[in-house]
Amino acid sequence: MADIHDQEFGLGDGATQDGILLTRVDQLINWTRKSSVWPMTFGLACCAIEMMATGASSYDIDRFGSGPFRATPRQADLMIVAGTVSHKMAPRVKRLYDQMPEPKFVMAMGACTVSGGPYIKHGYHVLKGVDRIVPVDVYVPGCPPRPEALLEGLFRIQEKMERERLLDKTRCGARPKVLVE
């Protein structure tokens, strides 16, 4: 029985036959958190189509506990920046990030958000990488990335969530620096 519990919950080796579960608070909360990642609903360009495909039945991001795309930043803990961020959109993206409650995670999806992508040289209107305005946890390259790649990005986010130490005031995984000076 113990083995089965371990596999189902991933809560370490504390499960016993007597209905008692021994684990650490960190581990329990991280487990609940990573099992229900709520991304925020917003797509900026073509990557959003791929993100929708990831949410739809073929790839079904729900399988990994990340189904409910929230229509408000206040209920979300993962921001998937899917698409080209223009200079006009940048302050809005920043504001949405600021409105999300901690702990929050950011995934830069696609070449444009990673570095400016095809607009890197001549795109006067494109932000050259979303990490200039918000701290990015996981970069998913591609133009656009396939749904499998986005799911892989989600797994990396979940791995980061597992490493959180909740009773520390600062987060264990140090926040990446924002490049803006």
Next chain:
Amino acid sequence: MAMDRTTLVAEVEKAFGARITEKDLAGFEPFLRCEPATWPELARFLKERCGLDMLCCLTGVDRGKGQGLEAIYNVEACDAKRCGISIRIRVPLDNPVIPSVEKVWQTADWHERECWDLVGIRFEGHHNLVRILCAEDWEGHPLRKDYKSPDRYHGIKNNVV
């Protein structure tokens, strides 16, 4: 109401004469050229007399090499095929002003704003000529040949590290 292109051009030439400064009907995109001052009258004529009731596209071009800016209007008729024509209007770079035709074709409203935003042609008489694509406080007109991207925008570096 709509007439074929040959009749249309003949009608326009009869009404405007030498005020049509150039004519090219052989190319891929048949066009007439006129001065900015002629344009409101010609636009009204095309719509009301020739039945060209749809402004399909308004393109702004920087011709470069001291040739100034150009606006290209593609007008068509909704109820007939291949009777449309394009009108080209050239303006100098230091004073790029063309009278607005948003009163003639309402769709010109946004088209003219876009053309102002990206190429910097001022459309006189437009009721709300503000930027439509770039941010409100953007400087310069990005599709001009002499445009330089800003190094920073709102403190965010724009160059590639």
